[in-house]
Amino acid sequence: MELQSIWFFLWGLLWAVFFMTDGFDFGVGTLYPFLGKTDQDKRMMINSIGPLWDGNEVWLLTAGGVTFAAFPKVYAVMFSSLYTPLMLILFALIFRGVAFEFRGKINGEGW
16 A cells, blocks of 8 residues: 555545534534523533534644645645635634633623
């Protein structure tokens, strides 16, 4: 097995693990407005992903680093042609993290 194949397998594995682990977070976020009727329901939903959501982002960072290191042409094409959508996704992930952190610090109805 050549080195490119090993890196490609590792790259695919990193993306698969990210989508599986963060998919649970996305699912909770999607169901949050519909199933979180009371404050206790909302807290239980957020607390179910609370301890793990930070760790899930490490898979994304590692996959991006492997893309940069092992496949520079793919990285160049991906980030030059998809710059705007990738930046929007990045900001959405940042704001999601901020919302998780500050939800427990604000006692308003909107949260």
